[in-house]
Amino acid sequence: MLIPFFFKLREAGVPVSITEFLALLEALEARLANASAEDFYYLSRACMVKDERHFDRFDRAFAAHFKGAEELFDSMMKQIPEDWLRRMGERNLSDEEKAKIEALGGWDKLIETLKKRLEEQKERHEGGNKWIGTRGTSPFGAYGYNPEGIRIGQDGSRNRRAVKVWDQREYQNLADNVELGTRNIKVALRKLRKFAREGVADHLDLDDTISSTARNAGLLDLKFVPERHNAIKILLFLDVGGSMDDHVKVCEELFSAARTEFKHLEYFYFHNFVYESVWKDNRRRHREKTSTMDVMRTYGHDYKLIFVGDATMSPYEIVQPGGSVEHWNEEAGAVWIKRLLKTWPHHVWLNPEPQQRWEYTPSVQITRELVEDRMFPLTLAGLDQAIKALH
Amino acid sequence: MTSRFAGTDSYVATEDLMMAVNAAVTLGRPLLVKGEPGTGKTQLAEEVAASLQRPLYRWHIKSTTKAQQGLYEYDAVSRLRDSQLGEAKVHDIGNYIVKGRMWEAFESDVQPVLLVDEIDKADIEFPNDLLHELDRMEFYVYETRQWVKAHHRPIIIITSNNEKELPDAFLRRCFFHYIRFPDEATMTRIVQVHYPTLKKELLAEALGAFFKLRETPGLKKKPSTSELLDWIKLIVAEDIPPEALRTDDPKKSIPPLYGALLKNEQDVHLFEQLVFLNRRRQ
Numbered sequence: 001m002l003i004p005f006f007f008k009l010r011e012a013g014v015p016v017s018i019t020e021f022l023a024l025l026e027a028l029e030a031r032l033a034n035a036s037a038e039d040f041y042y043l044s045r046a047c048m049v050k051d052e053r054h055f056d057r058f059d060r061a062f063a064a065h066f067k068g069a070e071e072l073f074d075s076m077m078k079q080i081p082e083d084w085l086r087r088m089g090e091r092n093l094s095d096e097e098k099a100k101i102e103a104l105g106g107w108d109k110l111i112e113t114l115k116k117r118l119e120e121q122k123e124r125h126e127g128g129n130k131w132i133g134t135r136g137t138s139p140f141g142a143y144g145y146n147p148e149g150i151r152i153g154q155d156g157s158r159n160r161r162a163v164k165v166w167d168q169r170e171y172q173n174l175a176d177n178v179e180l181g182t183r184n185i186k187v188a189l190r191k192l193r194k195f196a197r198e199g200v201a202d203h204l205d206l207d208d209t210i211s212s213t214a215r216n217a218g219l220l221d222l223k224f225v226p227e228r229h230n231a232i233k234i235l236l237f238l239d240v241g242g243s244m245d246d247h248v249k250v251c252e253e254l255f256s257a258a259r260t261e262f263k264h265l266e267y268f269y270f271h272n273f274v275y276e277s278v279w280k281d282n283r284r285r286h287r288e289k290t291s292t293m294d295v296m297r298t299y300g301h302d303y304k305l306i307f308v309g310d311a312t313m314s315p316y317e318i319v320q321p322g323g324s325v326e327h328w329n330e331e332a333g334a335v336w337i338k339r340l341l342k343t344w345p346h347h348v349w350l351n352p353e354p355q356q357r358w359e360y361t362p363s364v365q366i367t368r369e370l371v372e373d374r375m376f377p378l379t380l381a382g383l384d385q386a387i388k389a390l391h
Numbered sequence: 392m393t394s395r396f397a398g399t400d401s402y403v404a405t406e407d408l409m410m411a412v413n414a415a416v417t418l419g420r421p422l423l424v425k426g427e428p429g430t431g432k433t434q435l436a437e438e439v440a441a442s443l444q445r446p447l448y449r450w451h452i453k454s455t456t457k458a459q460q461g462l463y464e465y466d467a468v469s470r471l472r473d474s475q476l477g478e479a480k481v482h483d484i485g486n487y488i489v490k491g492r493m494w495e496a497f498e499s500d501v502q503p504v505l506l507v508d509e510i511d512k513a514d515i516e517f518p519n520d521l522l523h524e525l526d527r528m529e530f531y532v533y534e535t536r537q538w539v540k541a542h543h544r545p546i547i548i549i550t551s552n553n554e555k556e557l558p559d560a561f562l563r564r565c566f567f568h569y570i571r572f573p574d575e576a577t578m579t580r581i582v583q584v585h586y587p588t589l590k591k592e593l594l595a596e597a598l599g600a601f602f603k604l605r606e607t608p609g610l611k612k613k614p615s616t617s618e619l620l621d622w623i624k625l626i627v628a629e630d631i632p633p634e635a636l637r638t639d640d641p642k643k644s645i646p647p648l649y650g651a652l653l654k655n656e657q658d659v660h661l662f663e664q665l666v667f668l669n670r671r672r673q
Contacts, residue, residue: 015559017563019563019564020563023418023420023566026418027414027417027418030417030418032410032413032414032417033410038406039410042406042407042410042411043410043414045407046407046410046411046414046415046566046567046568047414047566049567050423050562050563050565050567051562051567052425052569055569210467210468210471211467213471214467214468214470214471214474215467217474218471218474218475
């Protein structure tokens with residue numbers, strides 16, 4: 001029973017290894033979990049999951065695997081929290097909304113749909129889709145509550161709390177595909193940080209000098225090291241305005257995190273797509289522009305180029321000369337981006353739009369092809385992949 | 392020899408936390424604890440040591456801490472000085488080996504608790520350098536050519552604030568627990584443990600105000616358990632009546648002494664603005 005569970009966990013994307021599985025067996029042998037489903041759940045989680053981001057995946061795999069098998073444990077799984085849901089709904093919904101639910105076939109139907117929806121989401125997730133759970137599923141969202149918001153076990157009844165802790169999915173917002181804060185971004189960006197000692201040996205290495213002198217029985221032995229530099233240089237191109245307004249907060253956070261992480265960081269703004277000029281100060285964007293050519297001449301090939309933009313626009317803005325919404329561009333955006341990519345071969349495009357929407361937007365498809373498929377979602381997981389691609 | 396950890400008079404442990412601690416104690420593996428700042432990660436080690444009646448060794452990690460420092464350090468500088476002064480003890484290198492926290496814990500006569508606090512502060516390679524020591528509970532001192540072995544496998548509790556990701560090889564050797572932010576029921580128990588004489592009414596109002604404040608959108612640092620406890624201490628000291636904490640009264644909608652809850656200038660500012668807006672709407 002446990003071996004298939006182990007493989008199910010791996011399938012669900014929880015990185016468990018044999019060592020951890022053996023640890024669980026050892027713990028079971030030591031009788032740490034006394035035949036209660038809940039104990040077993042806590043124990044297996046402590047043994048096999050090492051990151052709170054994976055708690056949600058674990059919960060779902062656990063629920064799927066032990067579904068129907070709970071009777072094996074000494075517990076009381078009969079009560080499915082439907083009556084609870086109903087109460088929750090009655091408390092929170094207005095009469096008008098209740099009427100709407102009735103129109104949809106009543107509570108039973110709605111709960112049925114909710115369950116189905118949760119199942120669907122799980123499957124989609126296992127298929128590698130990153131964005132589940134961030135938005136409420138529609139019929140539920142419309143009524144002002146979504147599966148994410150459901151909290152089972154609030155009224156303190158022991159029975160209900162014991163029932164399926166793993167089904168509550170309380171760790172959903174810790175999953176790495178949802179939240180992106182400054183701190184998270186910093187952690188991700190740090191992977192890109194590569195300290196290297198470059199240049200001439202010109203700094204006195206005090207520690208090494210002292211220890212070599214001491215080892216040398218007191219005869220002075222001077223040691224030098226080269227100065228330490230952050231070897232990574234970043235060039236950030238940020239899309240502003242228009243459809244990007246929705247993503248301003250995320251971009252700001254990315255930017256502030258990036259700024260503290262890198263010594264060599266240059267940034268420029270563009271609108272929708274890059275053309276012959278970019279700018280540094282968004283308030284004075286019409287007066288103070290920098291020619292893209294100048295940028296290309298100024299920063300060396302060793303810079304790594306990161307675009308941040310939703311690439312959502314009319315395809316003409318990319319492929320047609322004069323396609324820009326703001327001005328007359330002599331050459332098409334596609335020509336310009338090819339030039340940029342040639343200048344800086346290490347490049348990625350970060351897209352704050354949810355990944356599953358990309359394929360419905362032609363301009364995103366075009367951009368993806370132009371950047372050689374190095375477009376990644378602006379999530380922690382996406383950032384990780386992007387940073388790998390930059391190396 | 393090992394007894395079970397079940398929380399203490401001053402520390403409320405949830406069931407999953409107890410399970411994780413007991414698993415780590417029974418199997419002699421390190422327990423890695425993560426969670427929001429102020430949810431009692433460091434406190435946990437102290438409480439485990441107290442409840443199992445074991446000595447506690449604390450090793451606080453800084454950005455400059457090296458793994459080697461937890462084992463031992465060779466004090467080459469004093470040896471150099473002594474050699475210049477021509478002291479006799481300079482000939483025995485053992486005189487200049489300074490024991491680290493881990494070595495001390497290894498030498499304890501009863502099974503000790505070793506707290507490795509904020510491991511994520513150190514260099515990325517730090518946990519990797521301790522793999523063997525955590526596994527086998529032994530290390531080799533090159534200078535004196537001796538093996539140091541633990542008399543009793545210490546109970547190791549490691550805390551992390553998630554500033555850096557820890558290497559897989561290291562994680563595989565640990566049990567893991569994430570301290571969730573307590574829900575209202577647990578929080579009530581926590582406060583009662585700390586202030587048993589607190590009036591029910593006051594507690595309910597304080598918790599209400601606290602959870603409401605935590606829900607304020609856009610806060611940079613949400614107040615956590617330790618801040619709540621400080622705040623209640625102040626309220627008790629100032630003898631503030633429960634009515635003053637009721638936040639639905641528009642005139643008093645800023646909870647008194649909120650400086651104990653909000654530690655960030657921008658957060659205070661944001662909060663005041665929100666309150667101001669609310670008032671105008673009413």
